[in-house]
Amino acid sequence: MAGVGYTAFTRDSGVSTLTLACRAIMAALDDAGLGPGDVDGLATHRVGDSVAPTVVGPALGVHDPTWHLDQFGGGSVSHAVVGQAALAVAAGLAETVVCYRAVNARSEFRMGGTGRGLPVSPEIQFQAPYGYVAPPQQYAMYARAHMLKYGTKAEHFGHIAVTQRASAAKNPRALMRTPITLDDYLAARWIAEPFRLLDCCLETDGACALVITTAERARTLRRPPVLISAAAWGGGASHLSGGAADPTTSAAAALAPRLYAQAGLGPSDIDVAELYDCFTYSVLVQLEDYGFCPKGEGGPYAVSAGRLPVNTHGGFLSEGYVHGINHIAEAVSQLRGDAADRQVPGAEVALSTAQPGYILPATSALILTKG
Amino acid sequence: MPDRDSAGWWELLARGEFAVQRCASCDTLRFPPRAFCPACHREGAHWAAIEPEGTVESWIVNHQAFTPGGAEPYLVVMVRLAAVPGCFVYGNWRGAREPRGGQAVRGVHTRAGDGVVLLDWRPAGP
Numbered sequence: 001m002a003g004v005g006y007t008a009f010t011r012d013s014g015v016s017t018l019t020l021a022c023r024a025i026m027a028a029l030d031d032a033g034l035g036p037g038d039v040d041g042l043a044t045h046r047v048g049d050s051v052a053p054t055v056v057g058p059a060l061g062v063h064d065p066t067w068h069l070d071q072f073g074g075g076s077v078s079h080a081v082v083g084q085a086a087l088a089v090a091a092g093l094a095e096t097v098v099c100y101r102a103v104n105a106r107s108e109f110r111m112g113g114t115g116r117g118l119p120v121s122p123e124i125q126f127q128a129p130y131g132y133v134a135p136p137q138q139y140a141m142y143a144r145a146h147m148l149k150y151g152t153k154a155e156h157f158g159h160i161a162v163t164q165r166a167s168a169a170k171n172p173r174a175l176m177r178t179p180i181t182l183d184d185y186l187a188a189r190w191i192a193e194p195f196r197l198l199d200c201c202l203e204t205d206g207a208c209a210l211v212i213t214t215a216e217r218a219r220t221l222r223r224p225p226v227l228i229s230a231a232a233w234g235g236g237a238s239h240l241s242g243g244a245a246d247p248t249t250s251a252a253a254a255l256a257p258r259l260y261a262q263a264g265l266g267p268s269d270i271d272v273a274e275l276y277d278c279f280t281y282s283v284l285v286q287l288e289d290y291g292f293c294p295k296g297e298g299g300p301y302a303v304s305a306g307r308l309p310v311n312t313h314g315g316f317l318s319e320g321y322v323h324g325i326n327h328i329a330e331a332v333s334q335l336r337g338d339a340a341d342r343q344v345p346g347a348e349v350a351l352s353t354a355q356p357g358y359i360l361p362a363t364s365a366l367i368l369t370k371g
Numbered sequence: 372m373p374d375r376d377s378a379g380w381w382e383l384l385a386r387g388e389f390a391v392q393r394c395a396s397c398d399t400l401r402f403p404p405r406a407f408c409p410a411c412h413r414e415g416a417h418w419a420a421i422e423p424e425g426t427v428e429s430w431i432v433n434h435q436a437f438t439p440g441g442a443e444p445y446l447v448v449m450v451r452l453a454a455v456p457g458c459f460v461y462g463n464w465r466g467a468r469e470p471r472g473g474q475a476v477r478g479v480h481t482r483a484g485d486g487v488v489l490l491d492w493r494p495a496g497p
Contacts, residue, residue, distance in 0.1 A: 125372040126403055129489050130463050131438045132447045137431055141449050145429035148472035190444075193432035245457035247428060247449070 078324020
């Protein structure tokens with residue numbers, strides 16, 4: 001990984017997703033010391049809410065990419081897109097791929113179920129008539145199941161929100177930088193009990209882009225290279241018949257051993273983790289399912305001193321919500337050692353993850369290492 | 372909302388029944404309705420009437436209207452069906468008090484405002 005780029009994160013960008021994509025891609029190429037003429041691959045993920053590589057390429061003068069990917073999906077496929085770009089580069093189909101995600105997720109297409117069509121899933125017909133349609137509801141349902149089974153408390157979720165806000169306070173890109181306390185968390189209005197407002201990620205306008213090339217080429221470019229040491233895909237369950245019978249375990253539990261084996265590393269080797277945090281509970285369940293603590297102890301682990309640094313940029317809860325790509329970019333920054341006030345000293349191995357396979361049965365994750 | 376796989380299920384529900392599919396080859400029960408059995412990978416199924424009984428796996432209390440026309444707060448419950456291993460269904464709650472984890476519950480057919488028959492849940496027993 002040779003470059004990362006961002007647009008500003010806002011609540012109303014005032015521009016098209018094409019403009020956002022182009023800005024983030026140009027910033028990432030500039031970071032790598034490259035230009036659009038060097039790009040021969042483009043990849044994105046989207047759910048009908050953004051621009052395809054076939055639109056972005058011509059807009060930047062990339063007229064004949066040798067590889068492209070227009071992946072349908074939300075946060076569960078964010079890391080799969082980067083994994084596939086790495087495969088394309090390794091296979092020689094492209095030499096320099098840009099992965100991007102550009103959304104006006106606040107001002108144009110809100111993910112929360114208001115003002116847009118229902119998700120593409122045959123299962124939604126058995127849920128929507130009861131007013132059960134939106135991700136905060138679904139994750140709140142799983143969070144309550146975890147509370148009932150393991151004694152997980154609101155304070156555990158609150159600590160995750162408070163800690164990530166403290167990280168965002170050190171991040172100039174973050175949308176929400178004013179520190180919060182556990183009392184602020186507990187006083188926030190209910191969205192869907194057991195979730196309060198501060199359990200939920202931001203809805204953000206913005207874009208983020210990543211430059212992926214061969215390790216050999218990356219070593220000749222402007223910035224210190226970061227290596228993709230593992231990329232794994234997972235299935236997950238729908239939590240209806242024939243799926244997983246335990247809603248307190250995510251698809252990450254099955255994916256994690258494959259991911260670690262590919263890298264030849266384990267949970268104790270991870271220096272920093274940027275975990276998909278559409279909600280506080282998603283962080284908690286991934287701390288368990290990626291093996292940082294025993295199953296059921298994600299709450300106590302999250303509040304323990306000396307635990308793994310997680311979501312050093314503030315995450316979706318406080319930096320902004322760019323559907324997984326900003327988590328990968330922050331991991332790159334940590335491994336290059338340029339995360340300024342947020343830097344985890346000596347970080348050499350990072351885990352970054354996609355939506356852990358609740359809701360739709362898919363997930364993906366990366367292990368990145370200092371080059 | 373019904374599709375080509377589920378239309379028959381919705382028709383049964385509208386008649387006050389509750390059923391899941393039973394695989395014609397291996398007898399495995401499955402829900403939601405679809406053509407292939409995930410256990411034996413064959414097509415073909417019969418409707419198997421089952422008691423709408425289960426236990427409370429989880430629930431949420433919604434403080435905003437996530438769909439048009441809803442009045443909040445409203446409660447959605449996740450029920451683990453007793454008759455179908457590993458199967459969860461969702462519905463609105465018809466209990467006087469909030470549910471409890473593991474509470475035994477029974478489905479109640481209700482007619483929604485648009486005439487569609489749905490299955491809600493209440494505490495089991497008299």
